[in-house]
Amino acid sequence: MDPIDGNGIAGLLIDAFGKEMTAVSSTCATCGARRPVAELVVYQRAPGTVVRCRTCGNVVMVLVRRGDSVDVDLSGLASLSNQGLPYPTGTQVANKEGINMSDEQSMSMGQPDEESMSMGQPDEESTSMGQPDEGSMSMGQPDEESMSMGQPDEGSMSMGQPDKDPM
Amino acid sequence: MERTAVRGRLSWQVAAVVSVTWETASVATIQLDPPDWAGHRAGQHLDVRLTAEDGYVAERSYSIASAPGEPLAITVERLEDGEVSPYLVGELRAGDELELRGPIGGYFVWESSDGGPLMLLAGGSGVVPLRSMLRHRVNSRSDVPARLLYSARGWEDVIYRDELGQHHDGARVSYTLTRSQPPGWTGHTGRINSSLLAEVAWPAKTNPLAYICGPTSFVETAAAGLVELGYPPERVKTERFGATGGR
Numbered sequence A: 001m002d003p004i005d006g007n008g009i010a011g012l013l014i015d016a017f018g019k020e021m022t023a024v025s026s027t028c029a030t031c032g033a034r035r036p037v038a039e040l041v042v043y044q045r046a047p048g049t050v051v052r053c054r055t056c057g058n059v060v061m062v063l064v065r066r067g068d069s070v071d072v073d074l075s076g077l078a079s080l081s082n083q084g085l086p087y088p089t090g091t092q093v094a095n096k097e098g099i100n101m102s103d104e105q106s107m108s109m110g111q112p113d114e115e116s117m118s119m120g121q122p123d124e125e126s127t128s129m130g131q132p133d134e135g136s137m138s139m140g141q142p143d144e145e146s147m148s149m150g151q152p153d154e155g156s157m158s159m160g161q162p163d164k165d166p167m
Numbered sequence B: 001m002e003r004t005a006v007r008g009r010l011s012w013q014v015a016a017v018v019s020v021t022w023e024t025a026s027v028a029t030i031q032l033d034p035p036d037w038a039g040h041r042a043g044q045h046l047d048v049r050l051t052a053e054d055g056y057v058a059e060r061s062y063s064i065a066s067a068p069g070e071p072l073a074i075t076v077e078r079l080e081d082g083e084v085s086p087y088l089v090g091e092l093r094a095g096d097e098l099e100l101r102g103p104i105g106g107y108f109v110w111e112s113s114d115g116g117p118l119m120l121l122a123g124g125s126g127v128v129p130l131r132s133m134l135r136h137r138v139n140s141r142s143d144v145p146a147r148l149l150y151s152a153r154g155w156e157d158v159i160y161r162d163e164l165g166q167h168h169d170g171a172r173v174s175y176t177l178t179r180s181q182p183p184g185w186t187g188h189t190g191r192i193n194s195s196l197l198a199e200v201a202w203p204a205k206t207n208p209l210a211y212i213c214g215p216t217s218f219v220e221t222a223a224a225g226l227v228e229l230g231y232p233p234e235r236v237k238t239e240r241f242g243a244t245g246g247r
Helices: A006-017 B124-139 B194-200 B216-228
Strands: A025-028 A034-036 A041-045 A048-052 A059-066 A069-073 A077-081 B013-022 B027-033 B045-051 B057-063 B073-077 B097-104 B118-123 B146-152 B171-177 B209-215 B236-241
Touching (some): B045 B073, B124 B236, B194 B216
Parallel strands (some): B209 B236
Antiparallel strands (some): A025 A034, A025 A077, B027 B073, B045 B057
């Protein structure tokens, strides 16, 4: 299946984040390219949805629906923000190590921050990324049970791996 | 216009199919009557969910074809190897029911207050959300001038052909036919490229707002071409669909 773009998974993103996300600006943790989520490259193949950077091709998000909920791996993203330039610049400073979700120093993912969106901003029932909080997906804290957030996961379904083999 | 449903939930609902109208040999417009529709913005889409008897579920996203305030409709191209579109375009009939949710999407949307001039670029069925924008422009009595460049394989593949021919007042529609042209065709031919864009698109100095929708290769060429002409990237909004995806 040919890739589509982030516009086409707006509904899935609402399931995952609790709000409209396609107009939100994303920053790739690998190359630093910044663009609206709508402009990211999306591969829809079972069992999950793989989202890649349009500049460097690295995986920035993996979403897997599990019943009524969605597991999200954002380890390829440096940030999501509803501030700033909503278009590709390719000139942002890259986080060379790739973002480590457990690193409190890293760009806005683990820390409440004026600019970051639901990540780190208390937000009623949404996924409360960055707000360490017992039950939730806990982006700010590695959590054995949650799905490979912040921790590249070699074994799982090979969704984080570049996949040359279209289904 | 924020959706008023419970935050974090976009509820599925069962809509009645009001009508199915063929636009071309492989494209149909499906008018729907969902019980709970918050109203949409031009360019948004909705998700359709089909559940097979064995429980297999397929979901696709389709652009909304109707303008805000009009009865809800989607226009779908039948893709022979698709999971969902052959059902929607071919089997679905007026009086059937269809599970859907929406409206969805906050990026590829245009409201008359966003201004323009509007530069719309459509590849194939990518014209669907742009048609919603053009209708919204007319319905809202917007004085924003608009141009649509529509790339289709042949004249018989042009969706909304009659309707697009009626946009006169401040809107101009041009076509490029990539594979076949009817006898006496005086419009453009071949795939879009820089020189066609330079000829058809608003000059960058008019500060246009561009929306491009179509297959990925079309969108990439069109977006790069507009930026080359001096359009600021943040005023070039794009939406891509794959060969077997929805929309």
